[in-house]
Amino acid sequence: MSAPQWNNKVVKWVDDRLPVISMLHHSAYEYPTPKNLSYMWNFGSLAGFVLVTMILTGIFLVMNYTPHTDMAFESVERIMRDVNYGWLIRYIHMNGASMFFICVFIHIFRGLYYGSYKAPREMLWWIGILILLAMMATAFMGYVLPWGQMSFWGATVITNLFSAFPIIGDPLVTWLWGGFSVDNPTLNRFFSLHYLMPFVILGLVVLHVWALHSVRSNNPTGVEIKTPADAIPFHPYYTIKDLYGMGVFLIFFSAFVFFAPDFLGHPDNYIPANPLVTPPHIVPEWYFLPFYAILRSIDFTIFGIPAKLLGVLAMFASIVILFVIPWLDTSKVRSSKFRPVYKWFFWLFVIDTFILGYCGAKAPDDYFLGIPGLKVIVMGQLSTLYYFAHFLVVMPLVGKLERTKPLPASISESVLKEGANA
Amino acid sequence: MRKFALTAIAAAFAVTAFTGGVAKAAGGDQPAPAAQDWSWQGLFGTYDRAQLQRGFQVYKNICAGCHSLRFIAFRNLEGIGFNEDQIKAIAAEYDIEDGPNDDGDMFTRPGVASDYFPSPFPNEKAAAASNGGAIPPDLSLMNKARVGGPDYVFGLLTGYEEEAPEGFDLADGKYYNHYFPGHQISMAPPLYDEAVEYTDGTPMTLEQHARDITAFLNWTAQPELEARKALGMKVILFLLVLTAMMYAVKRKIWRDIEH
Numbered sequence: 001m002s003a004p005q006w007n008n009k010v011v012k013w014v015d016d017r018l019p020v021i022s023m024l025h026h027s028a029y030e031y032p033t034p035k036n037l038s039y040m041w042n043f044g045s046l047a048g049f050v051l052v053t054m055i056l057t058g059i060f061l062v063m064n065y066t067p068h069t070d071m072a073f074e075s076v077e078r079i080m081r082d083v084n085y086g087w088l089i090r091y092i093h094m095n096g097a098s099m100f101f102i103c104v105f106i107h108i109f110r111g112l113y114y115g116s117y118k119a120p121r122e123m124l125w126w127i128g129i130l131i132l133l134a135m136m137a138t139a140f141m142g143y144v145l146p147w148g149q150m151s152f153w154g155a156t157v158i159t160n161l162f163s164a165f166p167i168i169g170d171p172l173v174t175w176l177w178g179g180f181s182v183d184n185p186t187l188n189r190f191f192s193l194h195y196l197m198p199f200v201i202l203g204l205v206v207l208h209v210w211a212l213h214s215v216r217s218n219n220p221t222g223v224e225i226k227t228p229a230d231a232i233p234f235h236p237y238y239t240i241k242d243l244y245g246m247g248v249f250l251i252f253f254s255a256f257v258f259f260a261p262d263f264l265g266h267p268d269n270y271i272p273a274n275p276l277v278t279p280p281h282i283v284p285e286w287y288f289l290p291f292y293a294i295l296r297s298i299d300f301t302i303f304g305i306p307a308k309l310l311g312v313l314a315m316f317a318s319i320v321i322l323f324v325i326p327w328l329d330t331s332k333v334r335s336s337k338f339r340p341v342y343k344w345f346f347w348l349f350v351i352d353t354f355i356l357g358y359c360g361a362k363a364p365d366d367y368f369l370g371i372p373g374l375k376v377i378v379m380g381q382l383s384t385l386y387y388f389a390h391f392l393v394v395m396p397l398v399g400k401l402e403r404t405k406p407l408p409a410s411i412s413e414s415v416l417k418e419g420a421n422a
Numbered sequence: 423m424r425k426f427a428l429t430a431i432a433a434a435f436a437v438t439a440f441t442g443g444v445a446k447a448a449g450g451d452q453p454a455p456a457a458q459d460w461s462w463q464g465l466f467g468t469y470d471r472a473q474l475q476r477g478f479q480v481y482k483n484i485c486a487g488c489h490s491l492r493f494i495a496f497r498n499l500e501g502i503g504f505n506e507d508q509i510k511a512i513a514a515e516y517d518i519e520d521g522p523n524d525d526g527d528m529f530t531r532p533g534v535a536s537d538y539f540p541s542p543f544p545n546e547k548a549a550a551a552s553n554g555g556a557i558p559p560d561l562s563l564m565n566k567a568r569v570g571g572p573d574y575v576f577g578l579l580t581g582y583e584e585e586a587p588e589g590f591d592l593a594d595g596k597y598y599n600h601y602f603p604g605h606q607i608s609m610a611p612p613l614y615d616e617a618v619e620y621t622d623g624t625p626m627t628l629e630q631h632a633r634d635i636t637a638f639l640n641w642t643a644q645p646e647l648e649a650r651k652a653l654g655m656k657v658i659l660f661l662l663v664l665t666a667m668m669y670a671v672k673r674k675i676w677r678d679i680e681h
Contacts, residue, residue: 035679035680035681036681074493077493077562077563080646081493081498081645081646087646087650088650088653091650232679236675237675237676237679240668240671240672240675240676241672241676243668243672244665244668244669244671244672246668247661247664247665247668247669248665250661250665251658251661251662251665254654254657254658254661255658257654258650258651258653258654258655258657258658259465259651259654261650262566267566267567267568267569267571268567270563270566270567270643271559271563271567280603412680415680415681416680
């Protein structure tokens with residue numbers, strides 16, 4: 001596409017020297033987008049919106065927050081009580097973390113369902129995983145800042161995981177803490193990194209969008225754009241669709257912020273941190289529960305490798321494995337719409353992650369859904385097994401064996417066919 | 423297309439309800455406290471100022487003997503309906519340690535509106551020493567800091583049993599409570615009938631006292647509740663209109679596109 005000609009003299013002057021306006025025009029205006037994107041494609045831009053919201057509210061929170069073990073809890077309460085609309089800013093930030101993960105999880109599942117990780121979108125997918133990892137680190141460190149009981153004990157449990165590594169483990173943990181326990185130096189560095197990481201995420205998002213715009217958006221058919229008739233310009237079609245989706249999403253977000261602001265949090269975090277009193281159940285935030293369940297499900301040793309180390313490795317592997325699925329998935333077809341067998345395994349995988357989340361929230365010795373004889377730990381182990389089997393066994397095998405449905409010749413053809421059926 | 427949006431919203435609700443629900447469901451063998459009707463519940467619920475003031479009376483006359491309320495300043499009492507003069511009078515009833523003065527000495531003076539409620543004990547060690555080793559927790563955030571919130575606080579205050587059930591090994595200096603984790607609580611039953619003298623004709627029963635103090639503690643934990651809900655209503659109404667308009671515009675823009 002040739003560079004657009006600008007009539008406005010100022011715009012032209014700037015653009016001749018730094019073509020930033022042309023660049024925006026390319027990527028946010030004329031970017032050719034498949035015309036058949038469903039509402040499942042709204043969650044990427046929604047996640048971007050939440051990121052900006054988090055950065056803005058975060059900047060204002062920092063103006064009133066004190067990163068010191070003696071004052072952090074008090075300063076948060078001061079924000080809630082004495083800062084003008086401080087409660088609003090904090091509740092947006094607190095619930096915004098959950099909203100961010102809701103958007104990103106739906107975004108990832110959408111990518112999994114429609115094969116958005118397959119060639120030529122591997123780099124796009126990788127950057128996405130890096131964003132997820134950066135988000136997890138950011139969310140974890142942010143949760144420590146109010147210095148409540150769950151902040152302190154969550155930080156203690158999670159940083160202690162690194163002690164599982166042989167030889168370097170203990171020195172590594174001491175180095176992370178900046179001392180011999182989670183204490184003021186830990187809080188200070190977490191604060192510093194919690195402020196830094198969102199900008200790292202922002203940089204990764206720029207790369208993510210850059211990669212997206214060079215390989216173009218996937219779509220529900222998984223068939224690439226072939227003719228100009230398959231695509232429509234991003235603006236106004238997807239700008240308005242994203243804005244509409246944002247309205248719906250903001251209603252959902254506001255319902256939590258204004259009417260159930262503490263629903264997704266844990267009551268223990270309104271108790272100031274106390275290193276001498278361990279809460280009976282140390283539970284991470286909901287978005288970490290599936291990973292926490294994988295960590296805890298390894299309660300056995302293999303070849304003399306201690307269970308704790310295996311658990312930590314399994315937990316990290318559960319995300320790292322996503323990097324290689326472009327090669328684990330052997331199917332030639334992207335979209336699960338045309339994969340009658342894999343489709344079922346996909347939904348099984350979704351259910352599996354929910355079961356893992358449930359197991360992560362419960363004590364290992366509880367009964368799964370109250371079913372006598374079925375311990376949470378056992379269910380967690382079975383779900384962990386399927387989690388990895390899905391990628392390591394199901395993806396390669398089903399891709400080879402499955403008879404896929406015939407693909408439409410083009411996006412336009414599939415749209416016309418669906419229109420005729422409707 | 424609309425189906426997708428609805429599915430996504432339903433899924434998002436399901437995810438949050440499910441995970442939020444299970445995250446709360448951890449606990450020991452004590453029963454879940456019965457759900458009570460509170461005036462501030464629901465989309466339009468507000469505090470009952472008279473009840474908050476009665477609750478404050480209970481705090482002042484009973485709880486304050488052992489429990490601090492360190493995030494509440496006298497000036498905050500405006501939120502439960504006291505005017506400036508009343509607040510000044512309440513504050514002046516308290517002795518506040520201040521200083522050091524020009525001679526380098528600490529001194530006490532009557533409280534002013536900007537002072538915070540003084541703590542009953544000078545430090546945690548003193549609090550523990552006076553209470554058989556247990557530290558009476560600060561009450562400012564109590565209603566947000568326990569699973570079950572106000573229902574739990576009310577349940578605890580009304581959940582004492584004079585005798586532990588047979589076979590229950592109650593330690594010395596402990597009291598049996600239905601809702602306290604492990605059932606052994608160090609706090610003696612704090613409330614009883616006519617523990618506080620109400621002047622507005624409200625029945626002075628243990629249950630009523632418990633209800634009032636729980637309401638007061640809900641206000642100390644969430645003083646922003648009324649402003650929050652009122653703003654929330656406006657925000658959501660605005661968003662509903664905006665979203666409906668966006669939807670209409672979207673329909674219009676997409677009208678000629680086969681998709």
